[in-house]
Amino acid sequence: MGLRLIPLKIRVLHPGDDLLEAVLEALKEGNLKLRDGDVLAVSSKAVSIAQKRLAKLEDVKPGDEALKLASMYDLEPNFAEIVLREADRVLGGARGALLTLKDGTLTANAGVDQKNAPSGYAVLPPKDPADFSRKIRVEVFKRTGKKVAVMIVDSRVTPLRMGTVGYALAVSGFKPVVDLRFKRDLFGRKVRITRHSVADDLSSAAHLLMGETDERNAVVLIRDAPIDLVDEEFDSSMNIKPEECLFMSSLLKKLEEGKEG
Amino acid sequence: MGLRLIPLKIRVLHPGDDLLEAVLEALKEGNLKLRDGDVLAVSSKAVSIAQKRLAKLEDVKPGDEALKLASMYDLEPNFAEIVLREADRVLGGARGALLTLKDGTLTANAGVDQKNAPSGYAVLPPKDPADFSRKIRVEVFKRTGKKVAVMIVDSRVTPLRMGTVGYALAVSGFKPVVDLRFKRDLFGRKVRITRHSVADDLSSAAHLLMGETDERNAVVLIRDAPIDLVDEEFDSSMNIKPEECLFMSSLLKKLEEGKEG
Numbered sequence: 001m002g003l004r005l006i007p008l009k010i011r012v013l014h015p016g017d018d019l020l021e022a023v024l025e026a027l028k029e030g031n032l033k034l035r036d037g038d039v040l041a042v043s044s045k046a047v048s049i050a051q052k053r054l055a056k057l058e059d060v061k062p063g064d065e066a067l068k069l070a071s072m073y074d075l076e077p078n079f080a081e082i083v084l085r086e087a088d089r090v091l092g093g094a095r096g097a098l099l100t101l102k103d104g105t106l107t108a109n110a111g112v113d114q115k116n117a118p119s120g121y122a123v124l125p126p127k128d129p130a131d132f133s134r135k136i137r138v139e140v141f142k143r144t145g146k147k148v149a150v151m152i153v154d155s156r157v158t159p160l161r162m163g164t165v166g167y168a169l170a171v172s173g174f175k176p177v178v179d180l181r182f183k184r185d186l187f188g189r190k191v192r193i194t195r196h197s198v199a200d201d202l203s204s205a206a207h208l209l210m211g212e213t214d215e216r217n218a219v220v221l222i223r224d225a226p227i228d229l230v231d232e233e234f235d236s237s238m239n240i241k242p243e244e245c246l247f248m249s250s251l252l253k254k255l256e257e258g259k260e261g
Numbered sequence: 262m263g264l265r266l267i268p269l270k271i272r273v274l275h276p277g278d279d280l281l282e283a284v285l286e287a288l289k290e291g292n293l294k295l296r297d298g299d300v301l302a303v304s305s306k307a308v309s310i311a312q313k314r315l316a317k318l319e320d321v322k323p324g325d326e327a328l329k330l331a332s333m334y335d336l337e338p339n340f341a342e343i344v345l346r347e348a349d350r351v352l353g354g355a356r357g358a359l360l361t362l363k364d365g366t367l368t369a370n371a372g373v374d375q376k377n378a379p380s381g382y383a384v385l386p387p388k389d390p391a392d393f394s395r396k397i398r399v400e401v402f403k404r405t406g407k408k409v410a411v412m413i414v415d416s417r418v419t420p421l422r423m424g425t426v427g428y429a430l431a432v433s434g435f436k437p438v439v440d441l442r443f444k445r446d447l448f449g450r451k452v453r454i455t456r457h458s459v460a461d462d463l464s465s466a467a468h469l470l471m472g473e474t475d476e477r478n479a480v481v482l483i484r485d486a487p488i489d490l491v492d493e494e495f496d497s498s499m500n501i502k503p504e505e506c507l508f509m510s511s512l513l514k515k516l517e518e519g520k521e522g
Contacts, residue, residue, distance in 0.1 A: 002267035002482075003470060092511020094504075099511045106420045108507055115455065158419050159367045159508040161428070162501045163438040163458030165465065167419075177424040194376065197424030204426065204465030208487060209264060221263075226469060240423045243355075246369055247420040250353020250360045251512055 003224050006032065007209040007217035010046075015118075019050040020139055023219050032221065034146040037229065039222040040136065041206035044126055044154040044169050045116060046218035051132070053124040054117065055082050069098060079114065082122050086110035104239040108157055111169075126152060129170035130235040137172045137233075147229060149173030153203040153210065159247065166207025168199035170235040174227035176200075177238060198227060199238065264485050267293065268470040268478035271307075276379075280311040281400055284480050293482065295407040298490065300483040301397065302467035305387055305415040305430050306377060307479035312393070314385040315378065316343050330359060340375065343383050347371035365500040369418055372430075387413060390431035391496040398433045398494075408490060410434030414464040414471065414481075420508065427468025429460035431496040435488035437461075438499060459488060460499065 008026040013019065023040065027033070048054070062070065062077035066084050070077040073093040080098070084090065087100035087110035100110040102125070111125030126132060133150040140148050150172045155164040168176055176199030206220040242248035269287040274280065284301065288294070309315070323331065323338035327345050331338040334354040341359070345351065348361035348371035361371040363386070372386030387393060394411040401409050411433045416425040429437055437460030467481040503509035 002265055003466070004263055004265050005466075006263035092507075094507045094510045097507050099507050104421065106508070156419075157507055158417075158428075158461075160365060160500050160503065160506050161458065161461065162499055163456040163461065165426075165458050165461045167422070195424040197422065197426050198469065200419075200422065200424065200426045201465040201469040204462040205264070205266075205469065208459065208462040208466065238423055239421050242421065245421050246353075246355045246358055246360050246418055247367070247508075249355045 003205070003222070003226075005205055005209055006030070006221045006223070008032075008219045008221055009217070010219050013046055013049045013218065015049055015052040015054055017050055019046055020136055020143075024143070026219065027221070034140065034144050034148055034221075035223065036147045037149075037223075037225070037227070038146065039149045039151055039174070039202065039225050039227065040140070041151045041153050041203065041210075041220040041222055042133075042136070043210050043218045044111070044129070044152050045113065045123055047126040047129060047132055047152055048123045051127055053127060054121045055112075055124055057082075057120055057122060069093065073098060079109075079112070079122060082124070083109045083112050086112050086124060104236045107154075111154060125154075126169065130172065130233040133170045133172035134233040147173070149227060149229060151199060151203060151206070153206050155207060164207075166200075166203040166205070166210070168203040168238065170233065171199045171238070172233035173231070174198070174225075174229055175232075176234050197238070199234075202227075264466070264483070264487075266466055266470055267291070267482045267484070269293075269480045269482055270478070271480050274307055274310045274479065276310055276313040276315055278311055280307060281397055281404075285404070287480065288482070295401065295405050295409055295482075296484065297408045298410075298484075298486070298488070299407065300410045300412055300435070300463065300486050300488065301401070302412045302414050302464065302471075302481040302483055303394075303397070304471050304479045305372070305390070305413050306374065306384055308387040308390060308393055308413055309384045312388055314388060315382045316373075316385055317382055318343075319381060330354065334359060340370075340373070340383060343385070344370045344373050347373055347385060365497045368415075372415060386415075387430065391433065391494040394431045394433035395494040408434070410488060410490060412460060412464060412467070414467050416468060425468075427461075427464040427466070427471070429458075429464040429499065431494065432460045432499070433494035434490055434492070435459070435486075436491055436493075437495050458499070460495075463488075 010022045010026040057078040060078040062081040066081035070080040089101040091099045097108045117123045129152045137150045152169040154169040178196045180194045271283045271287040318339040321339040323342040327342035331341040350362040352360045358369040363371045378384045390413045398411045413430040415430040439457045441455045
């Protein structure tokens with residue numbers, strides 16, 4: 001009854017390790033058998049480690065832009081350089097972080113992170129997370145016969161709000177956003193603008209159990225989630241364009257006004 | 262094992278109904294007994310209905326500002342007027358919604374919503390949600406002897422992202438944000454900037470089961486959540502100041518540059 005989230009105690013991963021193998025081991029140790037419709041929520045950091053997406057800080061030579069940003073926002077210059085390389089655009093920053101655009105997503109530090117990275121390294125965001133999530137899903141089916149979905153979970157900050165929450169970097173096997181715009185509400189009135197980001201809500205739930213420091217729950221098994229299985233994967237399709245975005249369109253308008261005034 | 266979320270089938274609420282009574286009935290019908298540490302996640306809409314926070318659209322006379330915003334963003338003028346009255350500030354808008362600041366939170370339409378409202382009415386955001394959540398928590402203890410926490414869940418949109426997710430409008434009984442800044446990561450390195458918004462993650466999880474249209478799950482029972490019970494309530498303390506915010510500080514800087522250039 002209801003939704004269940006079970007953190008899997010997977011072993012500490014080393015660069016290049018087989019993530020799925022570690023997950024299957026953890027399931028076995030936990031006496032858990034996958035079922036059709038289960039969702040495996042995997043932390044983006046675990047994916048990056050499996051993909052060997054690490055940068056050695058001392059090998060990086062910061063350029064002028066990195067030096068400037070590092071001094072403006074109190075960052076290590078080498079770290080700022082790595083962020084610049086990963087980001088599609090840097091939009092600004094606050095003490096300790098740069099606001100970046102990467103693959104249509106607004107994110108802190110372009111997803112580059114030193115937390116839980118081996119000493120002297122920064123962890124880069126996963127490469128092609130949608131493809132990775134699909135491969136895990138297909139391989140799970142081959143090895144267990146179960147139709148699961150896979151979600152890669154990262155953390156984000158939101159405007160004027162304290163603390164990080166989880167969101168879906170990529171999804172394979174279910175529709176991440178449910179369009180309610182043509183449904184009717186309790187009173188039969190047509191719903192006008194609401195779409196529900198099922199994947200981001202689910203990712204937040206998983207993020208809660210993954211922890212942000214030393215909890216080691218890199219994978220969470222989600223059971224009885226309200227999802228519709230589809231044979232597809234998603235990443236940037238979960239984003240909207242700036243002109244459709246309540247925040248960005250307001251911001252863009254204010255910027256134009258600022259220029260005029 | 263793990264985290265469980267159980268949607269409660271509470272009856273359709275009418276303005277002024279006793280929300281806690283409806284919750285206790287639903288628990289009884291579901292053969293569920295509260296336990297210490299359980300969290301009751303209540304949709305903000307259910308709280309508004311219980312508080313009779315409704316505005317009759319035809320009773321509202323739109324002023325000039327409302328007429329202007331309504332035509333700019335394709336809204337009903339009466340609805341725009343109600344939003345203006347609830348908002349502390351309107352920052353902009355996109356088709357169908359205004360971006361507003363209310364009690365330090367960035368929100369669409371100042372939390373005013375016509376979805377699942379009785380015909381001809383708009384539902385206003387709850388009044389003093391932290392106090393309401395405390396009262397529910399205290400009353401649950403009086404009536405059942407159980408130390409639960411209570412969370413009021415609303416939905417929000419996030420920049421450049423499709424679809425709504427849940428967030429905590431108010432929390433009573435647990436610390437909504439866990440500060441990890443002085444903890445150490447897996448490798449013993451000090452974590453620099455991360456705070457984890459446990460309440461927002463939990464609210465997203467509950468929001469998933471509340472649904473956005475006719476699902477009627479206005480209350481979700483959350484069991485075995487990773488929370489620390491405290492005898493306190495929170496609402497605007499979950500916010501940060503614009504100058505500490507990665508998005509807003511970047512925006513403010515861009516605005517200054519715009520004015521100069």
